[in-house]
Amino acid sequence: MCGRYTMFAPPEEVARIFRLPLDEVHRVFDFGPRYNVAPSDMVAAVRLGRSGEREPVRLRWGLVPHWAGSSDMAARTINARAETVADKPAFRDPFRERRCLVLTTGFYEWQKLPAGKQPHFICMPNQELFTFAGLWDRWRGRSGTTESCTIVTTDANRTLKPIHPRMPVILDPEVHDLWLNAEGADRRNLLALLKPYPDDRLISYPVSTLVNKPANDVPQCVEPLDSSHPDLFEE
Numbered sequence: 001m002c003g004r005y006t007m008f009a010p011p012e013e014v015a016r017i018f019r020l021p022l023d024e025v026h027r028v029f030d031f032g033p034r035y036n037v038a039p040s041d042m043v044a045a046v047r048l049g050r051s052g053e054r055e056p057v058r059l060r061w062g063l064v065p066h067w068a069g070s071s072d073m074a075a076r077t078i079n080a081r082a083e084t085v086a087d088k089p090a091f092r093d094p095f096r097e098r099r100c101l102v103l104t105t106g107f108y109e110w111q112k113l114p115a116g117k118q119p120h121f122i123c124m125p126n127q128e129l130f131t132f133a134g135l136w137d138r139w140r141g142r143s144g145t146t147e148s149c150t151i152v153t154t155d156a157n158r159t160l161k162p163i164h165p166r167m168p169v170i171l172d173p174e175v176h177d178l179w180l181n182a183e184g185a186d187r188r189n190l191l192a193l194l195k196p197y198p199d200d201r202l203i204s205y206p207v208s209t210l211v212n213k214p215a216n217d218v219p220q221c222v223e224p225l226d227s228s229h230p231d232l233f234e235e
Helices: 011-018 022-028 072-076 092-097 173-180 187-192
Strands: 005-007 034-037 042-048 054-061 079-081 099-104 106-113 116-123 130-141 144-155 166-168 203-206
Touching: 005 099, 011 022, 011 054, 022 054, 042 130, 042 173, 054 099, 054 130, 092 099, 092 130, 099 144, 099 173, 173 187
Parallel strands: 054 144, 079 144
Antiparallel strands: 005 034, 005 106, 042 054, 042 099, 099 130, 106 116, 116 203, 130 144, 144 166
């Protein structure tokens, strides 16, 4: 599963990669750098607006289907398995009509060891911005409207399998338009995107158990426990 991640890319990078107006990025993503994003938090995402153009949007992590009687199920829907996402009641409508890109700079997984669970941070080289495959929905309750999302997961690649059996689906820029396309996207083509990311494209390293508490939303969460990645932050 994916239960914790980061998003600390600067607004200028977000605007450039997703072809968004910089002032809109600043206005919508006003929560600053995040080093410990947790379920129920508001997260940064990109979707297609009513005009068919990309738009930045804040979504609550933990999908509440539009038909739900309450928002209580959000804690159980932070992830959607690629194997069942097209058919499971909570996700099949969003998969067909309401897909999004969840913005991230890396994610955490916990490896089970004899001494306990060791958190690892997984990211791109130099910690550049990338995206998870996401779904979103709009739920209307007595207290108002909630727009929420889930992150699609798949089997871990060979690099990550020793750490955890699952990983989030990562989408490269060349398939963003296909994933976001609300009309005419073939189900088979969409499902074909939901696969493990190439083994040699990610790096991982152990980090402090500081990340275990969501309240610890600080840069130290992503610092390596050792010096085995001296070039991690080089430009």
